[in-house]
Amino acid sequence: MSQFTSFFSTFDLPKNIAGDLSLLLLFIGMSLVFGFIFGRWKLINILINVYITLAFVGVLPESLFEASPYIKAGAFVVLLVILTAIDKRLFDLHISNAGSDFFWRLFVTSLLVTGMIVSAILSFLPKAIALGFISATAYGYFASPGALVFWMATPLISLLFINNRLK
Numbered sequence: 001m002s003q004f005t006s007f008f009s010t011f012d013l014p015k016n017i018a019g020d021l022s023l024l025l026l027f028i029g030m031s032l033v034f035g036f037i038f039g040r041w042k043l044i045n046i047l048i049n050v051y052i053t054l055a056f057v058g059v060l061p062e063s064l065f066e067a068s069p070y071i072k073a074g075a076f077v078v079l080l081v082i083l084t085a086i087d088k089r090l091f092d093l094h095i096s097n098a099g100s101d102f103f104w105r106l107f108v109t110s111l112l113v114t115g116m117i118v119s120a121i122l123s124f125l126p127k128a129i130a131l132g133f134i135s136a137t138a139y140g141y142f143a144s145p146g147a148l149v150f151w152m153a154t155p156l157i158s159l160l161f162i163n164n165r166l167k
Helices: 002-009 017-059 071-086 102-124 136-143 145-162
Strands: none
Touching: 017 071, 017 102, 017 136, 017 145, 071 102, 102 136, 102 145, 136 145
């Protein structure tokens, strides 16, 4: 029994492992839900709406967000929902459902859209508040400067391969 406990004591588990696992499960669950509820066409619109919303929230004066540390993340979510609700045919992007590769395209798109949304929300929250829920490692995967660039650039690059209207 002592070998068993000594084996697991060598792992350096973060203090917020429950928060990290919850974030992982929520991330995967949201990706699946987004993929099946919104579908391929709407996911691309949401992706573009995330970019527009990030740009809009980024240029708002910081004085609007001084009342609470949650206002910037809340403004992002509200603007994203409003923009997604009002855009019917702003963009004519298309993921064809012809062929056997439809589901991986849908899954990849939903994964990237969810990652970008989670990254944006965590980056708008003060780091101390976010680290109260998840570990620094998980925070680094979504809200570090490199992660922000990754989650902003990868969905755009993926559109070159996923959008097969031109094929």
